[in-house]
Amino acid sequence: MIDSPIERVIDLVDPSVNRIHNTSLSEARARVRRGDARGVRGIHGSFALVEREGEAVRLVRSLDRPLRYFLAKRSEGPALVASDRIDAIHGYLESQGLSGQFHPTYTRMVPAHHIVEVRLVGCPDPDAAYTRFFTPSHGTGPVDADELGRRYVEALAEEVAAWLRSLPETEPIGVCFSGGVDSGAVFLVTYDLLGKLGMNPGRLKAFTLSSGGGADLDQARRFLRSLDLEIFLETIETDPESLDPFEAVRVTEDYKPLDVECAAVSLALCRGIRSHYPDWRFLVDGDGGDENLKDYPIEENPELTIVSVVNNPLLYQEGWGVGRMKHSLTYSGGHSRSYTRTYAPARLCGFEGFSPFTRPNVVEAAEAIPFAALTRGDPRRLYALKGEVVSKGVEALTGKRMPVFPKRRFQRGALTEGEASRRFSFSEADYRMHLLSRYS
Numbered sequence: 001m002i003d004s005p006i007e008r009v010i011d012l013v014d015p016s017v018n019r020i021h022n023t024s025l026s027e028a029r030a031r032v033r034r035g036d037a038r039g040v041r042g043i044h045g046s047f048a049l050v051e052r053e054g055e056a057v058r059l060v061r062s063l064d065r066p067l068r069y070f071l072a073k074r075s076e077g078p079a080l081v082a083s084d085r086i087d088a089i090h091g092y093l094e095s096q097g098l099s100g101q102f103h104p105t106y107t108r109m110v111p112a113h114h115i116v117e118v119r120l121v122g123c124p125d126p127d128a129a130y131t132r133f134f135t136p137s138h139g140t141g142p143v144d145a146d147e148l149g150r151r152y153v154e155a156l157a158e159e160v161a162a163w164l165r166s167l168p169e170t171e172p173i174g175v176c177f178s179g180g181v182d183s184g185a186v187f188l189v190t191y192d193l194l195g196k197l198g199m200n201p202g203r204l205k206a207f208t209l210s211s212g213g214g215a216d217l218d219q220a221r222r223f224l225r226s227l228d229l230e231i232f233l234e235t236i237e238t239d240p241e242s243l244d245p246f247e248a249v250r251v252t253e254d255y256k257p258l259d260v261e262c263a264a265v266s267l268a269l270c271r272g273i274r275s276h277y278p279d280w281r282f283l284v285d286g287d288g289g290d291e292n293l294k295d296y297p298i299e300e301n302p303e304l305t306i307v308s309v310v311n312n313p314l315l316y317q318e319g320w321g322v323g324r325m326k327h328s329l330t331y332s333g334g335h336s337r338s339y340t341r342t343y344a345p346a347r348l349c350g351f352e353g354f355s356p357f358t359r360p361n362v363v364e365a366a367e368a369i370p371f372a373a374l375t376r377g378d379p380r381r382l383y384a385l386k387g388e389v390v391s392k393g394v395e396a397l398t399g400k401r402m403p404v405f406p407k408r409r410f411q412r413g414a415l416t417e418g419e420a421s422r423r424f425s426f427s428e429a430d431y432r433m434h435l436l437s438r439y440s
Contacts (some may be wrong), residue, residue, distance in 0.1 A: 007077025011050045017065055019352070020045040023160045030109070032060050035115055037133040040358070044162065048110075050082045056119045057144055060133070063112040063288070064358040065318065066340050070107045071118070071125055072098050080118060084343075091437065104253075104439055105330050109317045111322050112336035113314075130322050134360050138313040141368035146392050148369050152292075155395025157189050157340050157355035164193060167282060169408055170203075174273060174283045176266075177206035177233075178216040178413050179223035180231040182286025182357065185378070185390050189356075190284060191229070192398040206232045207283075209269040209414045212240040216413030225401050236272035240419045243268055244427075245426060246434050251348055261411040261424045263341040268414070270349035281352055287342045291316035292337045292366035293386035295407060298379050306379050310371035317363060328387030339350065352421040383396035383407070 020028050022044040033041035034050035035058055048065040049057050057080050057244045061067040063319040069082040070089045081251045082088050086104050092101045113134040121124075141148050156428070162222075167173070175187045187206055194201040214294040217235060248263035249255055273280060291295060294316060298304050309315060319333020320326045330339045346353035356362055375381040387404035412420050415437070 004128050007074070008048065008079040009052050009060045010079060010081045010085035010092060010319065012065065012081065012092060012297050014052065014084075016352075017084065017347075018045070018047045018049070018072060018162075019166060019354075020047055021166055031312060032058050032115065034072070035131065037131050038113060040115060040133040040384050042328055046354070047165075049226055050083060054427050059110045059116045059118075060114070061110050061112060062340055062358065063336060063360075063363075064343060064355060065351075067110040068107045069110070069118070069435055070102070070114075072096075072101055074098070084347075088223050089439075102439070104436065108150040108329050109332040109337070111327075111332040112318065114322060118422060120161065130279065132365075136313070136360070136367040139370040139372060141365075141370055143370055143373050145388050146396070147373075148323060149393030151368070151393075151398045152362070152365045153397050155359075155362045156185065156216075156393075157397055159194060159359045159362055160186070160189050161193050161197065163354050163356070164190070165285070166197065169199065171282055172203045172205065172277075172280060174280060175204065175206045176269060176283055176285040177208050178222055178408070178410060179208070179403070180216075180286070180413075181219035181387050181390050181402075181404060181407060182289030182387040184223055184286075185289070186284055186286045186356065187232075188227075188394050188400055188402060191232075192400075195213055205234050207234055207236050207269065207273055209236050209238065209265060209272065211238045211243060211268060211414045212419050213416055214412070214414040214420075215408065216410075219408075220404050220411070223405070226403050227400055234276075236276070237271055238268040238272050240415055240423060241378060241393055243415075243423050245424055245431070246433060248341075248345075249431045249434050250438070251344045251433065253285065253344070253430055254337070254340055255433065256338065256426070257426070257428050258288050258409070259338045259341040259413075260431055262409070262422075264424075265414050266342060266345040267348070267409045270345050271352075281350075282354070283346060283351045284356070285342060286357060287339065287355045287388075288317075288335055289386070290407075292363055293369075293389065294382060295386045297383075301386045306375065310375060310382070313367055314363070349355070401426075 029044045032049045033053045045063045050059040066084045072079045080102040081089050086107050090102050115131040117129040140265050145164045177183045214244050245260050245264045248260045252263045317335045330420040391402045391404050
């Protein structure tokens, strides 16, 4: 029996995924190494960090960066391997002659908003310890859509401004744009800030995917035309036959159908941008806006009611949460799990992506919204709330009245309805089997 402290830590995470705005990378690592929850909460930006302090290994990530780990047994002592990808962990183990220990379900995802500590490894391995570093107050804001919108979009703008200041001043910026509430808010806030910060708004483009004539392109045109900003629109055309959900399973290393579909369309958009612009680096999007404002059809999920949605903090960001029966150790839960639909396609195509909606200060502003008081048990009020709050906030900040269109999923807006149903006709079991077959 191997029963000893972790002998080796292998960190396969590319350090370039870290974009920290308010402190040095070495100081951020020191906070993680100490297990300093308050200090980790104070790290502003995107990060995926693995640190060792004696026998303890501590891992932490922001919501928009996946981080996985695996414990391998070796005669010299146990080793912890960390990466943003399952296949990278498998590849390392294979290179060391340890692949016989591997199964994808033995990997563990670091859940967002937690410090994960792995201290001693034996047979069997003990559970990791989890320490929250982000616990926003719930429902404490005013019952006033104007004020809530102002606070939410101000938090959004602060994150966009910090990100803009961190970029090289001549680099172009692409917005993954559908004309929906979230990508619309991101575009208008970014455009407004470029001017206020003395930067060139001509760096900006709104990239809209059209795969056989979906509704998003018309919506994007109407959105920008109404604000006399249509000059920023650039259409990315792709053949619907090129959309391969099984490739998306490979890229995201997950099998949830809606996320697989979204990733397949994201791949098409990223590849289209890359083919037009070989040197483009930076993309910004609105992923996480639906989660923050709880804008998902409750009737499509038999586990949920309006009461459970509005009364459970961070439900859509974290799922049911660490320590709950349905929390997945392999995948985490909620947006903490699903963000690979955005991260992995962008990373594969050589982009550095960013969504301000994933930042804790923006999530905190959303969690302060008193959803129960504003919706009074009516799902229709909940679905209308996001457009009202965000549009009011955007107008307060930028002076522009943002058009609000009905919600439409990205993968449905890029294709015609019939084509989307045809391309994405597979089940979760089909996708899961395909993922596992890669390691059989």
